[in-house]
Amino acid sequence: MNNAIIINENLTIPADQIEISAVRSSGPGGQNVNKVATCIELRFNPERCPQLSAPVINRLLALAGNRVDSENTIIITSQRYREQVRNLDDACDKLKKMILKALTPPKPRRPTRPTRASVERRIGKKKQTGEKKSQRRRPNWPDSD
Secondary structure, three states: OOOOEEOOOOOEEOHHHEEEEEEOOOOOOOHHHHHOOOEEEEEEOHHHOOOOOHHHHHHHHHHHHHHEOOOOOEEEEEOOOOOHHHHHHHHHHHHHHHHHHHHOOOOOOOOOOOOHHHHHHHHHHHHHHHHHHHHOOOOOOOOOO
8 A cells, every 4th residue: 555544634644654464355255255365454553653642542542452462553354345445445444433533532521410300219119129029028927826
């Protein structure tokens, strides 16, 4: 791949930061699957990219989840299409969406308290459940002697 991935107007990932290899796809496709390497494997190490800040890198690695190897390289595969070029575009699009999602910082959580009505509903349901369970007990008959 000779061209870079344009994430937004401020961020572009250069082509030398991305490693692309074509491998054989799995699944249905007949003899085409056995002959042609259409699956694209895209590797990107965000720690080696100077355009990304440390918080963005941490969020990106967290978003990637199990796609990250031991060297913190994100591995994205695409075998959706039968053409190598379309799979390459799809893999680049997956990386672009992941980076865009990591660029937006998470909204800080403001601790809130439950409303009075929700507390009353919860306690009411607990009392109903307790009453239901108490009905299941063996009755305590007074001794008749």
